[in-house]
Amino acid sequence: MTPVTVIGAGVAGLCVARTLLDRGAAVTLIDRHAAPGPHACSWWAGGMLAPYCEGESAEEPVIRLGAEAADWWQAQTGSVQQHGSLVVSPGRDKADLARFARLTTGHRSVTGPEIAALEPDLGTRFTRGLYFETEAHLAPRAALIRLHESLVADGATFRQDEADPDACAMHGLTIDCRGFAARDTLPDLRGVKGEMLILSCPDVTLSRPIRMLHPRVPIYIVPRGDGMFMLGATMVEGRAGRHVTARAMLELLSTAYALNPAFGEAEVVEIGVDNRPAFPDNLPRIRRDGNLIRANGLYRHGFLLAPALARMVTDLILYDKTPEVSDEIAA
Amino acid sequence: MRDFYGTPLANGFMLGTAQYPSPAILAEAFRRSGASVATVSLRRESGQDRAGQDFWNLIRELGVHILPNTAGCHSVKEAVTTAHMAREVFETPWIKLEVIGEEDTLQPDVFGLVEAARILTEDGFQVFPYTTEDLVVADRLLHVGCEVLMPWGSPIGSGLGLNNIFGLRALRAHFPNVPLVIDAGLGLPSQAAAAMELGYDAILLNTAVAKAGDPAAMAEAFALALKAGKLARSADPMEPRDMAAPSTPVIGKAFLE
Numbered sequence: 001m002t003p004v005t006v007i008g009a010g011v012a013g014l015c016v017a018r019t020l021l022d023r024g025a026a027v028t029l030i031d032r033h034a035a036p037g038p039h040a041c042s043w044w045a046g047g048m049l050a051p052y053c054e055g056e057s058a059e060e061p062v063i064r065l066g067a068e069a070a071d072w073w074q075a076q077t078g079s080v081q082q083h084g085s086l087v088v089s090p091g092r093d094k095a096d097l098a099r100f101a102r103l104t105t106g107h108r109s110v111t112g113p114e115i116a117a118l119e120p121d122l123g124t125r126f127t128r129g130l131y132f133e134t135e136a137h138l139a140p141r142a143a144l145i146r147l148h149e150s151l152v153a154d155g156a157t158f159r160q161d162e163a164d165p166d167a168c169a170m171h172g173l174t175i176d177c178r179g180f181a182a183r184d185t186l187p188d189l190r191g192v193k194g195e196m197l198i199l200s201c202p203d204v205t206l207s208r209p210i211r212m213l214h215p216r217v218p219i220y221i222v223p224r225g226d227g228m229f230m231l232g233a234t235m236v237e238g239r240a241g242r243h244v245t246a247r248a249m250l251e252l253l254s255t256a257y258a259l260n261p262a263f264g265e266a267e268v269v270e271i272g273v274d275n276r277p278a279f280p281d282n283l284p285r286i287r288r289d290g291n292l293i294r295a296n297g298l299y300r301h302g303f304l305l306a307p308a309l310a311r312m313v314t315d316l317i318l319y320d321k322t323p324e325v326s327d328e329i330a331a
Numbered sequence: 332m333r334d335f336y337g338t339p340l341a342n343g344f345m346l347g348t349a350q351y352p353s354p355a356i357l358a359e360a361f362r363r364s365g366a367s368v369a370t371v372s373l374r375r376e377s378g379q380d381r382a383g384q385d386f387w388n389l390i391r392e393l394g395v396h397i398l399p400n401t402a403g404c405h406s407v408k409e410a411v412t413t414a415h416m417a418r419e420v421f422e423t424p425w426i427k428l429e430v431i432g433e434e435d436t437l438q439p440d441v442f443g444l445v446e447a448a449r450i451l452t453e454d455g456f457q458v459f460p461y462t463t464e465d466l467v468v469a470d471r472l473l474h475v476g477c478e479v480l481m482p483w484g485s486p487i488g489s490g491l492g493l494n495n496i497f498g499l500r501a502l503r504a505h506f507p508n509v510p511l512v513i514d515a516g517l518g519l520p521s522q523a524a525a526a527m528e529l530g531y532d533a534i535l536l537n538t539a540v541a542k543a544g545d546p547a548a549m550a551e552a553f554a555l556a557l558k559a560g561k562l563a564r565s566a567d568p569m570e571p572r573d574m575a576a577p578s579t580p581v582i583g584k585a586f587l588e
Contacts, residue, residue: 057352058352059352059353099542102544103544189385190354190385190386190389191385215488237349237354237386278353280353280354280355280358280389281353281354281355281356282352282353282354282355283353
């Protein structure tokens, strides 16, 4: 068995560790924290497995590689909800809906009554939308915890520690999956700030993620079950700040209110802010430097692309197969 | 071409840096556009933390003049604070001054604009004011020290093109020596060509390129249109007329052969 050390137990590290373990490697997973939690960017993810919707702004590999995500998560965690996703826009922004339709595939146009049939709680507020029937979503926190527990149960070693990837690589094959924390060793990695809210609103029931288009602030809402909703997410370039801005709160909440005024009575249970790790083309990278492999840059596609990233890292290790998202293979 | 506060530009293409699918596509759009100026939106929370500098570094690496803006500011105070922050981050006295007065149209608050322009000019800034085509406002802006005017074509991000050709032509005629930039509202290259044909010195746009299906190709299309419009202006276009004027004389031509 090939011994491999994976550093970082966010969505990337967990998926890489799981895939390596499934292919027979002896995996040691190291993280600063004992279990998945708010220190990880993926803790704040939407959990949408929506490769076609992402095609609106993402490049082709995201759509193709993202297509394998739903099956992988279902097999590993059994938590995938396969109800598609719905894209709507307020009447005055219907040009944005036309643009979204033009830039994506895998959808069909739906009328007001069809929207009301899919999501009775949206009623007849929207007269036109796009339905991406094959897309899915999951509850990201439960999925991370499940993955973490099953890894340990199936024989992976977990160590809570502060690990230096270069030092680890001197003792054996090491995968650095630290996300934005690896910024010091990846000069072209940047952080794209995201702000999100968790709402409790038992008055509203939704079955699938809804994306509300708007020329300035496109926002989505993902049902988490039991009256809980994730509302996200802003995309802020070049800005620091560890806290949510008042503007982001206003924009997020007014979008929820526009979807259904019952959200006005929702309780704001959590406010999340983090930096998504991203390379200039917003695509992930796998970089090998001898015994050290860096897998990073999942951007806003953590749950969508981590299974493919893990597969490619594993193929590189076991079969020396060059990953399509590698741009720098050092001997 | 007229100078912008003493700085000559290679061409009149000013391109925004927001809303692109990725920084890599942004860089490609700039490369194909040949744009000489990049506008950058800066809000107040930036600059507090070095981690926030990554995106600004990508913009600096474009190698073009940087025109920071006060996009999204709704008051004089907010705009002035943002301008100071921008000067610190980008080390330039240039500032595109936006004071928004109405949320649905993002129409400039021209009263706040004149006031903010006065404060910033006195403080050594070189102000590029985002204004309407109103002649009186333009005159006030020049009076408080602006040496460039940036009237809108139509509301920001609307893609409606030049909404008031008459007003824009009047502005050009009234201020023959002031560099004029069409800022906002352009959706198609033909509209950019029309702006240059009117004798404007430059165009500034963002959404039309960033939100196109192929931003880099659209950036190049705008560059070509800009060149065509500028060349047409310098070629002294014919005057339109009400009646047909045949290009081939008909008198004396045999009608039965």
